[in-house]
Amino acid sequence: MVIWQLFFRFFGGLRRGAVLLCLGAGAGTALAQPAERTGPFGFSRPKQQRAVVPYRIERNLPVVRATINGAGPFNFLLDTGVATALLTAPGLADSLHLTHGQVFRVVGAGREATGLMAYQADGVRVALVGGRVVAPAMTWLVLSEDALNLSGYVGLPIAGILGSELFRSFVVRFEPEAGQLCLTAPAAFRAPSGRRWARLPLRLVQNKAYLNLPVCLPDSGVQVLKLVLDTGAGHALSLETDAVPPRIAVPTVRLPADLGRGLTGIVRGHLGRVDSLRLGRYQLRAVLTSFPTPNPLAARLDEPRDGNLGYELLKRFTLIVDYPHRELLLRPNIHFREPFEHDMCGLELRASGPDFRRYVAATVAPASAAEKAGIVPDDELVSVNFINVNTLSFNQIFLLLHASEGRLLFLTLRHADGEFYTTFLRLKRQI
Numbered sequence: 328m329v330i331w332q333l334f335f336r337f338f339g340g341l342r343r344g345a346v347l348l349c350l351g352a353g354a355g356t357a358l359a360q361p362a363e364r365t366g367p368f369g370f371s372r373p374k375q376q377r378a379v380v381p382y383r384i385e386r387n388l389p390v391v392r393a394t395i396n397g398a399g400p401f402n403f404l405l406d407t408g409v410a411t412a413l414l415t416a417p418g419l420a421d422s423l424h425l426t427h428g429q430v431f432r433v434v435g436a437g438r439e440a441t442g443l444m445a446y447q448a449d450g451v452r453v454a455l456v457g458g459r460v461v462a463p464a465m466t467w468l469v470l471s472e473d474a475l476n477l478s479g480y481v482g483l484p485i486a487g488i489l490g491s492e493l494f495r496s497f498v499v500r501f502e503p504e505a506g507q508l509c510l511t512a513p514a515a516f517r518a519p520s521g522r523r524w525a526r527l528p529l530r531l532v533q534n535k536a537y538l539n540l541p542v543c544l545p546d547s548g549v550q551v552l553k554l555v556l557d558t559g560a561g562h563a564l565s566l567e568t569d570a571v572p573p574r575i576a577v578p579t580v581r582l583p584a585d586l587g588r589g590l591t592g593i594v595r596g597h598l599g600r601v602d603s604l605r606l607g608r609y610q611l612r613a614v615l616t617s618f619p620t621p622n623p624l625a626a627r628l629d630e631p632r633d634g635n636l637g638y639e640l641l642k643r644f645t646l647i648v649d650y651p652h653r654e655l656l657l658r659p660n661i662h663f664r665e666p667f668e669h670d671m672c673g674l675e676l677r678a679s680g681p682d683f684r685r686y687v688a689a690t691v692a693p694a695s696a697a698e699k700a701g702i703v704p705d706d707e708l709v710s711v712n713f714i715n716v717n718t719l720s721f722n723q724i725f726l727l728l729h730a731s732e733g734r735l736l737f738l739t740l741r742h743a744d745g746e747f748y749t750t751f752l753r754l755k756r757q758i
Contacts, residue, residue, distance in 0.1 A: 365513060365651065366495030367462040368453075376515040378458035380508045382501075385481045385722050387561040387639045389501070391489065391508070392456040396423050400456045401486035404477065405508075406559025407648060408635060409490030410534040414448070414469045415477055416486050425451060425469060433470075444471040453489075460510060465492060482678040482686075482721020488559060491534035494650045501558075501646040504660055513651035519658075525607025527655045529556065532630045536650065540636070542566075543602040545578040552633035556648070556655065560637030563667050564604065564614050567634050569621030575633065577618045582758040585675070585690060586617050596620045598669055598758050604640075606657060611640065615667035615758070639667070671754035672728050672736075673697040676708065676721075684717045686724060692757075700752040702740060709747065710739040732756045 370378060382391045382405065392400040401419070414420045428447035445468045453462040467487070477485040493499065498516040500509040518526070529536045536556040542564075543549045552566070552575075565586075566575050578599035586596045596619035603612045643665065644657035673695020676686045686708040691697045708716050711727060727736065734754045741747050 366492045366497075367465050368455075368460055368493055368496035369462070370512070371454075371459040371461045375459065376512045378455075378460050378510045380455050380458035380460060380510060381506055382508050383506060384503060384638075384642060385483065385720075386725050387637070387642065388481060389558055389638060390481070390483075390485070393489070394454045394456070395419075395486075396425075396452050398423055399486075402484055403487055403489045404481075404485060404559050405493070406488050406490050406557070407494055407536055408555050408557030408559050409488050412453075412465060412467045412488065412490050412492055413445075414467050414487040415473050415475055417469060417471055417473065419486055420448065420469045425467070431468070443474050445469060446471075458508075458510060460497075462492065462496075476677070478683060479677040479679060482683050484683065490559075491650070494536075494648055495534065498647060498649045498651060501641075501648070503642050503645070503662070513649075516649070516652070518649075518652075518654075518656060519647075521658075523658045525609055525657050527607055527657075529650070529653045529655050531650060531653060535630070536648070536655070537630075537632065538636065538655065541605045543604070544575065545580070545600070545602055546576050550574065553631070555632055555635035556641075557635040558638050558641060558648075560635055561639060562615070562617050562637040563640035564601065564636060565617040565619065565634045566601075567621075567632070568618055570631075570633070575618075580758070581618070582669070584617075584692075586619050594619055600667075600758065606644075609657070609659060609663075611643075611667075613667060614640065615669055668729050668756070669758050670728055671696065671730070671732065671734075671756055672700075672752055673757070674702060674728065676724065678721050683721065686716055686721065695757070696752050696755050700738070700750040701748070702738075702750070702752075703742075705743040707741045707743075708738065709741055712737050728754070730754060 380391060382389050389405040390402050391405050393403055394400050425448035428449055430444055430446045433443040433445055448467045448469050449464070451465045451467050453465050454460065497510040498513055502509065527538055529538060538554050538556060539551050540554055541549050542552050568575050568577060577597050581597040581599040584596065584598045587594050596617060599616055599618060600613050601616050603610050604614050643660060643662045645660050647656035649656065673692030674688055674697035675690040677689045679685045679687060688702055688704050688706045691702050691704055710716060711724065716724060732754060736752045736754070737749065738752055739747065739749050
C-alpha cells in the first residue's frame with residue numbers, strides 16, 4: 328500500500344463550497360533566475376547562507392523534526408506535493424493555542440463528502456531541529472480530526488506535513504545515505520558540476536513542481552508525461568488513467584490492489600510496471616507503478632497531470648530540489664540499481680500503541696502468502712524469526728516483508744481474542 332492516495336487526492340480536493348481551494352502563491356513559469364519572492368523560512372543567524380538538518384526515511388517517506396510555537400519537537404513528513412503545511416493532529420493544535428481562522432470543508436478521494444473540516448491558522452512559528460532554520464509566521468491548515476492516521480502508517484508519531492514553504496525558501500539537497508538535508512540560500516547556491524549530474528527543468532504551478540518525463544508504457548510505447556514531483560508519496564510512480572481521450576492504459580500484466588487510504592476509505596486500483604522511465608541521462612527499468620481506479624475528483628483539479636513521481640524512486644538519487652531556479656538536479660547513489668519490489672506477503676500492517684510498536688494486520692490480500700499462512704485481519708504480529716517486534720521499527724518490518732523472493736519467515740501472531748499461534752510465511756513476488 329502506498330501513501331500517495333492520502334496526499335495527492337486529499338490536497339487536490341480541499342474545497343470551499345463548489346470552488347477548488349488553492350492556497351499559496353499563484354502559478355509560476357519556467358525561469359532561468361530565482362524568483363524575487365522566497366518562502367517563509369530563513370536562517371536565524373545573520374549572514375548565514377547554509378544549514379544542515381537531519382532527516383530520516385520511514386516507509387519510503389522523508390521525516391523531519393520541528394518545533395511549533397516553541398513546543399516539541401514533533402515529526403513532520405516532508406512533501407513537495409503539498410502546497411500548504413498541514414497539521415493532522417487537532418489535539419496538538421489545540422494544545423498549542425493556534426488561532427482559528429477561515430474554515431473549509433474537505434472532500435475525499437471518493438464521490439461523497441467526508442464531513443471533515445479544516446481551519447486556517449496564521450502566525451505559526453516553526454523551527455527545524457538542528458539547523459537554525461526558522462519560519463517566524465507561517466500559515467497552516469489544521470484538520471478537525473486525524474482522518475489520515477499517518478502515525479499508524481509510518482510507525483512513529485506524525486504531527487503533520489511540511490510542504491512547499493521549505494522548498495520555496497531554500498535550495499534543498501537530499502542526501503539519503505548521510506540522513507541529512509542541506510539547505511542553501513537561493514542567492515548563494517552554485518549548481519554542482521560533473522557529468523554524473525542530470526539537470527531537469529521544473530514548472531511551478533500553485534507551489535507544486537511538475538516535470539515532463541518520457542515513460543515507456545507496456546502497451547502504448549513512449550509518451551512524455553506530466554508528473555508531480557512528490558516526496559510525500561511512498562511509491563515510485565503513479566499514473567492516472569482517466570484522461571479524455573485516454574492516454575494511459577493499465578498494463579495487461581497487473582495486480583488488483585488497495586493503493587492507499589483516502590478520506591472516504593480505501594482507494595483501489597492496480598499495480599503494474601512501466602518498461603522504463605527516463606530522468607535526463609538516467610533510465611530506470613521495470614518501475615513498479617500504481618494505476619488508481621478513475622474517480623470524479625481528478626476532473627476537478629485545477630492543474631491537469633498524468634500522475635506523480637514518488638520517493639521510492641527519488642531516494643535512489645542524491646537529489647537537489649531547486650524551486651527558486653526552477654530546476655531538479657540528481658545523481659545516482661548506492662540505491663540506484665535496486666529493483667522495484669512490491670510487498671511479497673500480502674499483509675498490510677498498521678502501527679498502534681503508545682510507542683507505535685504494536686503491529687496489527689489491517690488487510691490480508693486474497694490468495695497471498697499471508698492468507699496461505701493463516702493470517703487474518705486484526706491479528707497482531709508478535710515476533711519475526713524469534714525477534715520480538717517491540718525491538719524493531721516499522722521500517723525494519725516493512726523491509727523484511729519486501730525482501731527476496733522465496734525467503735521463509737517464522738512468525739508468531741496473536742488473534743484478536745488473545746490466542747497465540749505460529750506460522751511459516753514464504754515470500755512470493757506478486758508482480
